[in-house]
Amino acid sequence: MKILVHICCAPDAVYFLKRLREDYPQSEIVGFFYDPNIHPYEEYRLRLLETERICKELGIELYEGEYDLESWLSAVKGYEDEPERGKRCAICFDYRLLRSLQFAKEVGATHLTTTLLMSPKKEFLMLKESGQKVSEGSGIEFLALDYRKGGGTQEMFRLSRELELYHQDYCGCIYGLFKQKKGPVQWDLVSFGGRRPGSKEELSFIKGARLFAEQELGLSCKEWEFGFLNWKVLQGKLEVKGQTIPSFVRPYSPSIRGLLKADPVEKVGRVIYYNKGGLRVILTEGLRDEPLEFFDNLCSPTFLVPKEYEESLLRNRVSAELQAEINPDKSLILLIGSLDAEDIAYLPADTLQDGRGISMEWLREFLTKEQRGIALGRKAYLLAGASSLGKPGARYFEERTGRKVSPLLCSQTS
Structure with missing residues (x-):
């Protein structure tokens, strides 16, 4: 038995995949991140990064589908003003599950399911109907698993908090963004280039650094969210x-x-x-x-x-x-290593207005070189958001933990 799981986001997936593995211990489980509805692309990348992290945490192979936004927009054309859980959502489910079914055939899966079934924002029966409709006559069985019951939703939120997952505040598509987002939405749709303080680009950089540090280097990480002006x-x-x-x-x-x-x-x-x-x-x-x-x-x-x-x-x-x-806005700080390390230095996660800042390539090389010292507790590094605006992240860390941090001087930040 091989199950292909269409994955929409990390919070919905973390408990769903855990339960699926418990209920089907002899099955091979494969993840498929196919979500061209998610807009803007920076939001898509952020959700993908967190999905990669939990799949690696659970030992589940993950594939990324195409980001064919234009095709998705064409599919829902004429239904832009539909309410949430309405006809546009039904079309969206069909669209993503049909492509997931095609991929299930490509990888030799016998069963198909989706983590959308876990989402409190989605209509379970609508998803069940969509899954059964697209898989009918395909030879692949759709598993309509209701893991929300019996405290499943609460456990999903608990695991999300425990793993410090990014938790989005709208379903994903541009139409949902305007209908569900509380407050102005223009900053979700505008990119200034680089990784400016509080931006999704900055957040993705921090999440990408955590993914590398934890999964590739085996280093412990801890996040804090902080508010700043x-x-x-x-x-x-x-x-x-x-x-x-x-x-x-x-x-x-x-x-x-x-x-x-x-x-x-x-x-x-x-x-x-x-x-x-x-x-x-x-x-x-x-x-x-x-x-x-x-x-x-x-x-x-x-x-x-x-x-x-x-x-x-x-x-x-x-x-x-x-x-x-x-x-007022929010950003993140990421501690790579132990809070009890002999010395803690900070690195800016954001970039300046001229685009200068550390690159992911530089950061990976640096952490790889420092891996042993970090693992032994001699050093730890704080990747701090919004550093170019007076270092509020570093100051919050010092206030929150009682530890002092020093700037790490390098050519990438000068």
Whole structure:
């Protein structure tokens, strides 16, 4: 007996796969992550990473299906406004289970099931009907397993918390995002490039690091979620004589109402001060962002500009535009190694506005080199989110654990 399990996400899968193995101990179980409905792609990658982690934890082979979003969108066209658990969901189930059935045949499975059956957000009978319909006459039996009963849902949530799994706040598709998400959804649909603080890209990087550290290197890991005051620049521009000056905006710079025209007053060190709106320009070596070492509460619109423009900035009036948002947000810190390690150093999980930051390739090589020291308790490393905004993750860790951390200096972060 070989069972192909269509997997939708790690929280729904963790208890389902555990029970399936207990109920069918002699069966070969194979996972298939086929979820082109999940949008945006960053959310898809995040759910896939967590699914990989639990499958490796349980020793279950996992295959990834195609991310054919356009085809899925065509399949549900005309049903965009359907309520959850309505006709669009039924079409979506048929679509994913039909492809899963095809893959089940490819790998020689005798039975098919899906972790969607575990989801409290899904209609069990609708899923059962879909599974039986697509598998009829195929020679593959659909297993409509109701593991929600008898405290199964509660055990699913308990295991998810215990394993510190990412728990999404909407089913997956763009239509569900707008209907189910509490609060604004635009940040779920926008990517700024790189791994900015609080972004799904940053979270995926941390989760990917955990997957590698635990499963490939056998190192212990522990996560904490922390809240911080996030800052996002929506639009910014600095002009001299109608010419745009290359620049970045210093974190926590507030918005400028309309167009600000200001004249230089003085230069102190590498900072040029202007006569209106608290405007400042910080001169930098080349066009590069600078991380905040600490949150200093200064609230002036500030641009980072290469020092080659110093003379022009000191001699001319500038025009500045800036729109930014400052809101409470959440990020993660990941401790790789023991909390009792002799020394704990931190690494930034996020990237600067210019894209600089450590890469996954660099991190893997670094952790592999440090594996023995980490395993012996001599060193531990804290991968901290939102580090470029005053290191709130590192400070939260110190407050939460009583341990001090030191920055790890490396070429990837300089």
